[in-house]
Amino acid sequence: MSISLDIRMRQGDFELDCALSTEQRVVGLFGPSGAGKSSLLRVIAGLATPDNGHVEIAGRRVFDSATGLNLPAHRRRIGYVFQQARLFPHFNVRHNLAYGGWFARRRPSRARFEQVVEMLDIGDLLTRRTAGLSGGEAQRVAIGRALLSDPDLLLLDEPLASLDAPRKREVLPYIERLSAESALPIVFVSHQLDELLRLANRYVAAVRNGRIAFSGPTAEFLARPDLLGQESGPQAGVLLNVHIAGHDPEHGLSVLACDHQRLFVPQLDDHAIGEAVTVHVRARDVILARRPLDQTSALNQLAGTVVDVHPDDNNYAVDVVLDVDGQRLDARITRRSAAALQPQPGQRMVAMIKSLALAEQAWQRLDNL
Structure with a gap:
């Protein structure tokens, strides 16, 4: 049409x-x-x-x-x-x-x-x-x-x-x-x-x-x-294309495959394994680290490469754009955090996202468009 x-x-x-x-x-x-x-x-x-x-x-x-x-x-x-x-x-x-x-x-x-x-x-x-x-x-x-x-x-x-x-x-x-x-x-x-x-x-x-x-x-x-x-x-952020890799009913979670990496989200009862969906990830919900952390409550840790770093319109924020297995992921952090991390294009970083931050996001099937 x-x-x-x-x-x-x-x-x-x-x-x-x-x-x-x-x-x-x-x-x-x-x-x-x-x-x-x-x-x-x-x-x-x-x-x-x-x-x-x-x-x-x-x-x-x-x-x-x-x-x-x-x-x-x-x-x-x-x-x-x-x-x-x-x-x-x-x-x-x-x-x-x-x-x-x-x-x-x-x-x-x-x-x-x-x-x-x-x-x-x-x-x-x-x-x-x-x-x-x-x-x-x-x-x-x-x-x-x-x-x-x-x-x-x-x-x-x-x-x-x-x-x-x-x-x-x-x-x-x-x-x-x-x-x-x-x-x-x-x-x-x-x-x-x-x-x-x-x-x-x-x-x-x-x-x-x-x-x-x-x-x-x-x-x-x-x-x-x-x-x-x-x-x-x-609500600014990105849409990640993922598919349902499995469900973990014991812990009330579903597992999403983002290429070879995994995301854990509150269980999606009406989505079948293998189904392609998008997940809205807000930039403000992303925490950056220089390396994976093993003692943290954040289940989701996606490795990526910094593509761009630029100040936000606010006087306290910096936007960091990552490439995660070919998909864009945005993180909005404070200037103070940026000064401590010193993110630069080409640098490998880890994006951490709380599973509960994705609890009320828009789950949209990809096979309908």
Whole structure:
């Protein structure tokens, strides 16, 4: 799937001026509230008309101010899930789902209907009125309705923003499953970094003040505190590609293979041995040493080579970039620690990471993108 757009649109004092081109199937749009993420999604969907520019989806141009082309929303083949579920209160769940089929190029088969119902685990809800649904249940129904419209592209506009923490934990696995089991292109909007890392761990476009400030690999984005913003800046770090090497139920741990080195993390019950995942390692959680230590509580000690050393924007920190078996690992240490260790490019060092520091990180399967 490809998205190509270059648009300008003024809304009062706010100007949206965005250019983006990517072939990635899953795209994360990240930025603070008011940055222009939802406005950009509305432009893609045909719910807002730019002043000038173009929008192209999968090689099909749907808007072009130069030629006067502006396909209406219902002809763009796009499924849209809003922050609020927006279900029809006079329909039950089954009829809300069936409504999506009215906009499909061909009516969804019974098998397709059942597949969507099973994927979202909403079979027990089919006869219920929408007023009796929880927020998480309503969002799952809204996603199902969008899928049954047979879209070429699915837009998810902060679908978890209106939910409390328990309901977010309820819905997020279903969106992950959708990403894993479907070939459908998805644009996922969020201002929460943990959501983004679970759903768009390959490609991110960062929106700032109506502009695309960055577009590219999620790993590169994650290493840029300036792009993460004040709230998420402390989460800056890297994504390590690993696979599940084993489980240690006696101690409540799982073992991850990072090439020939090992990481121990709190047990991942829903991940099978051999499964490839990414692990988010925050730079602030990494401790550096000149050699391995044998009397420490830190189970994880990864040997690597210093690639770069540079001062952080703060006046007390230094960022050290390591190469660990071909993967980047960042460590943020104090200037005092840097003065004591004297890290230099080419120097071998050991990165220590507490297993508990990885307890609540985003575990994203790699086989879904």
